[in-house]
Amino acid sequence: MLEVTELNTYYGYSHILHGVSLTVKQGEVLAVLGRNGVGKTTLVHSIVSFAKPATGRIKLNREEITGLPTHQIVRKGIALVPQGRRVFRSLSVIENLSIPFPCQTKTRDNSWDLEKTFQVFPTLRARRDQRAGNLSGGEQQMLAMARALVSGPDVLLLDEPSEGLAPLIVKGISEVIQKLAAGGMAILLVEQNFNMALKTAHSVLVMSRGQIVHQSTPQDLAANHEIKARYLGM
Template sequence: METMLKVDDINVYYGAIHAIKGISLEVNKGEIVTLIGANGAGKSTTLRTISGLLKPKTGTITFEDEVISGTAAHKIVEVGVSQVPEGRRVFSNMTVMENLEMGAYIRNDKSQIKLDLDKVFHHFPRLAERKKQEAGTLSGGEQQMLAMGRALMSAPRLLLLDEPSMGLAPLLIKEIFEIIKDINKEGTTVLLVEQNANMALSIANRAYVLETGQISLSGDAKELAASEEVRKAYLGG
């Protein structure tokens, strides 16, 4: 399999706190890979470092054979990596449509942008119904859909999802995860950080388990979901 993203022995600090301790992981082209672990294990920090919001003190991050660690976040979007941040963070006083257009700000291929917009509305019909509505007036689930749609508008080859199920009702979580599967089937590789380990493992190809800034387990998602250790710690088993 072709490696798309390679994180090699990164160490990340928040001030004096050593948040990420020598993490290495890989995401192959076409996969859904998930990072699971307790709150504060370093999952979001890992994603934020990949997307350029944080800089590793040591170690390298390579995307499609290009070193991106230390590159500015907007440049990382330009090479094809887009993050859906935790807590959605939509532009609340802009309309749904304006939010989606913001997602495509790095592009000037007008006709392809139009096709991608149609694709977003196909995945998220509710956004099409509400395209003139201010994003701040949407429900939590709709805001999550908008944040995902906005990230897709940059035409990423790798989509980073940070806690997409956070604060959503179970039915909506199911819907969001179905959409993640569809987006992946259409050719976007996905790296998913998720508290809901059951859901994450059910759609992922492979998984890494993070504990206090280190990877404690990794492997095939189905095998990890069946493992005693993971069931006890993360699946309420």
């Protein structure tokens, strides 16, 4: 599904990503862990061309997408749920969900409609006419995820989806992610919530100073006290 090879990204003269490589397979949840400022958000921004990689390659379903405009990347099958949700607060739920429709393509057969999205997030069906700014934090996160799904992605990028949410809501978000993966979606999950990431993911990466310093199963990372202490402050 998604292949990232030797990605180097700069902000001005600051070298943020140092040769990052990863692969997310169909039906897999790959979690990326690390402290603040290690390059996790820059990684997902590089994949969707919010930040332009200086070198490296990005492939989706074996097709080169490195450096394409963001709207083309979305049409090819990658969707981002950004950190902080970033819903359009003055628009209703249904208006927020209508925005990605132009990104759907007739050549791909997995495009989501509103009904399918409401089956995943039934709370949003009941709130469909409410302004997004009046939703709770958990409901706004559901809306941000639903908005990404409506574009019909093969690969879903999630940047800190549990941030600021109550444990019960986090548990529900984790269950949705697992169901999406079970349906064949490839998911790259950027998280600081260690327990949520390990319960959700099939495999995990740890980043430090723009590099991947550890890769393993969640079970192996949970048992690796040296890596947790050195790179995650645990």
